Amino acid sequence: MPEARVRLIGRDLLIRGLVQGVGFRWFFSQQARRLGIGGWVRNLRDGQVEAHIYGTPTAVAAMLYWASNGPPGARVDAVLVEENNEPFHGFERRATI
Helix, strand or coil: CCCCCCCEEEEEEEEECCCCCCCHHHHHHHHHHHHHCEEEEECCCCCCCCEEECCCCCHHHHHHHHHHCCCCCCCCEEEEEECCCCCCCEEEEEECC
């Protein structure tokens, strides 16, 4: 029997609120790795966090849910999401831009 192909999707996220200085990128990357998500996360100089996530629809939905709550100490006011199906394997914490 042939293997079923798993559909993968990608999303770009812009996360607003108290999301810097609270370990957001570290917790985000740990959660992404647990879910098998590829992508990256970085701080922006304006206080927001930006990320690209790529994985199964179920894993991406779980990551979006996590991002809307954040880690202890964070306050997420909004998560802006755009479709971007660019593949990405592995997960990186990138430098602030």
